Amino acid sequence: MPFRIRASFRNSSSIGGCRKDAGGQALKYSAFISYNHRDKREAIRLHRALERYVVPKRLRGRDSPLGLLQKRLPPFFRDRDELASSSDLAAAVREGLEQSAFLIVICSPNSAASRWVNEEIRTFVAMGRRDRIRLIVVDGEPLSPDPARNCIPPAILEGAEGEPLAADARPGQDGREGARLKVLAALLGVPYDELRQREAQRRHRRLAIVAAASTLGFAVTTGLAIAAVIARQQAEEARRIAEARTMTAERTLGFVKGMFRVSDPSVAQGEGDKITAREVVDRGARMMETGLDKEPAAKADLGVTLAEVYNALGLYDRGYAIVAGTLKLPHGQPDVHVRQWTTLAETQAQLGQTALAIENFRRASTLLNHPGVTPSMRSHVLFSLGQALSGDGEEARGDDLMREALAIDRALKEEGRADAARDLEGLGYNAFYAGRHAEARRLVTEALAIRTEVEGPNSPSVTDNRNMLANVAYAEGDLKGAEALYRGNLARDERVLGPMHPDLGITLNNLARMLIDQRRFDEAAPLLERAIILVERQRGKEADDLVYFTSNLALVRAAQGRMAEADALFGRAAGIARKVDHPMLGPVLTDRAALWCRMGHTAEGLALTSEAAKAVARDHADTAWRVAWVENVRGGCLIAGGRRPEGMALVRKSLPSLEKRWAANTMIGAAARSRLTGAAR
Structure with a gap:
């Protein structure tokens, strides 16, 4: 069922068991990384990212292309590391290829022209493992007629059918993180969209945490500034004044940070379109570089706040550079150190550096008992560490830390309400992903009530919570409930995000899908038409979300009797899905096969199934x-096609699983049952 959820959050030790080769021998490596020496930096970056990856706890013990999954994947073979002590280069390379379940080729004009990269590909193909080759484009253009730009090694195309699929790490394409996730999805044998969604959810929810941390930093910096400009004898009074203003400062900055979350950092907004949020923060960063040199604690604290704002704008590399730079400032204040390590960890988590993020969250947690660390800061660190551990497969420990944070925030009463909502939300997401839907609904509903009162009904956090409640309703088969929540979110998105924000397209699609499942096709059609136009304008005509949108519209057109149009839409969805290795390819082909058989093209439909x-x-x-x-x-x-006994056997066999998930009045439920009488194809 092509359906896109916009939610919020998710994201050594034992070695996983690798798949055996044809002779029954256990393979030593997850993959052989093939590259030209000019791309060594990219190879090292990929190698480290893959070997540091922690398999989600819920996948451990599951069979995969690498065998039974454990916490870590088997090692990866990168010849410059593995062959350092080898006296026989050719033999060692062949052995590495033989002992690798996959071949990962880093594609660039350098590798396309490399004799050795092409020979490694040919050797791997000769072993009968062509389907285990994965490409990552880092430079150049795939299949360019210009040899200086082509990045696909010729050996990939020798004897191949069709164009090769590749993850694209270039800016503006999948990016490094997206490309890494595509490779990991293949190695783990799970849908790419599942891994991508967990990362997207984690990034989305981190924005709420960033806002809480930044408000605290703003308040602390304000207090330091006041104390610095008032005479020594008035310093204590100034601190009391600063403390009295803390609550107002937090709420004010929280509102501003909320505005940053829904702003386009590349476009000036507001009356006159004079200046962008990015320009404001860049100006502050430039001022910080030349100021406060005699006050390292104040400079570090201000740097952390600027880094948090960059993160809220999605400019994680810039945020990382700022906060990492503050670590060089000697100040000796544990509370400022807590903020530095926490913000560094949050930025690393955004950049996919999970292990380093957990390490730095733990480093911050060792300083929480210092008198200068406020309860709010303490709960923030505990929650952040708990969330990171939950995403790393340690859900039980993550829950414990988040509950500890919740107890602190509840004790702060009114001052801690916003953070309590954050804690409840995190616990709710953990419960949802563990299948405890009733508990998830209760926790997220409580978080939603607080968010609505404290932040207002148009806060992005309110929309996030409502999306999760819609997810719970959908998982439990409550299509009406999910529809109502998505309708509310659509109205909010249109007010807050504006009519052209790409997230609006996702909400339109999700609402349309609720209507399709209820067989209300004419109502779904205009929503999907609008979503497609919006995404095409913002992201181009091959954006991966269009797999969902166009295949859903194809279902609508088929129900409306517009068969040719439906077939063209299914074809478009399948074409994009094949190009980007989309996990919805199978469902799209299934629905297109149903259409073909309905149109009388039974032989073609059977082949497509x-x-x-x-x-x-x-x-x-x-x-x-x-x-x-x-x-x-x-x-x-x-x-x-006239093979009724064989077909009826398959229909009867399929019904128990379909009836368990889909009620008789839903689109899939009704179609599945009607085939018993031959009324549907």
Whole structure:
């Protein structure tokens, strides 16, 4: 079911067991990383990121292309490291390839022209593992007619059918993080969108944490500034004044940070369109570089605040540079150190450096008992560490820390209400991903009530909470409840984000999907048409979200009897899905096969169900109803093609899983049951 959720959050030790080769021998490496020496920096970066990756706890013990998954993946072979002591280069390379489950090729004009990269590819293909090759583009253009720009090694194309699929680490494409996740999804044998969504959710929720930390930093910096300009004998009075103003300062900066979250950092907004949020922060950063040299604590604290604002704008590299620079300032104040390590960790988490983030959250937590650390700061660090551990597979420990943070914030009463909402939200997300839906609903509902009162109904955090409640309702089959929540979010998004914000397209699609599942196709059509226009304008005609939007519109057109248009839309969705290795390829092919059989093209439809079954088995093997849906559609095609007994057997076999997930009055539920009578194909 093509459906896109906009939610919020998610994101040594034992070695995983690797898949055996044809002879039954256990393979030593997850993958052989092939690259030209001019791309060594990219290879090292990828190698480190893959070997530091921690497999989510819920995936451990599951079978995968690498064997049974454990906390860490088996090592990766990068020849400049692995061959340092080898006296036989050729033999060592071949052995490395033989002992690797996958071949990862770092693609650039350098590697395309490299004799050794091409030979490594040919050797791996000769071992019968062409389907285990994954490409990552770092420079140049795939299949460019200009040899100086082409980045695909010729050996990849030798004997291949169609264009190769590649993750694209270049700016403006998948980016390094997206490319890394695509490779990891293949190694783990899970849908790419699942890993991507966990990362996107974690980034989205971190913004709320950043806002809380920044308000604290603003208040502390304000107090230091007041104390510095008043005579010594008045310093204590100034501090009392600063403390009295803390609450107001926090609320004011929290509002400003909330504005940053929904602003486009590249476009000036407001009357006159004079200046952007990015320009304001850049100006502050330049002023900080030449000021406060005699007050290192104040300079460090201000730097942390600027880094947090950069993070809130999505400019994580800039935020990292600022906060890392503050670590060089000698000041000896533990409370400022707590903010520095915490903000550094949050920035590292945004950049995908999970292990380093956890290490620095732990470093901040060792200073929490210092008298200068406020209760609010203490709860912030505990929550952040708990959230990071939850995303790293330690949900139980993460829950404990978040509950400890919640107890601190509840004790602060009114002052701690916003942070209490953050804690409840984090606990709610953990409960949802653990399948404890009733608990998740209770926690997120309480967080939503606080957010609405403290931040106002148009806060992005309010929308986040409502999205999660919609997710819970959808998971429990409450389509009406999910629809109501998405309608409310659509109205808020249009007011807060404006009519052209890309997140609006996701909300339009989600609401439309609720209507499609209820067979209210005519109501869904204009929402999807608008979503497609919006995303095409903002992100181009091959944005991966269009897989959801166009395939959903195809279902609508098919229900409206506009078969040719529906087929063209399914074709477009499948084309994008193949190009970006999208996990919804299997479901899209399944729905297109149903359309073809309905149109009388039963032979073509049956062939398409075979392709769909392979894609669904690869990307959704653990989702029983998706596998059953392919069987149900195939059964309908067999019935339509005159093979009724065979088709009816498949339809009957598929029904238990489909009935468990889909009520009889839903689109899929009704279609699945109607095939028993041959009324649908």
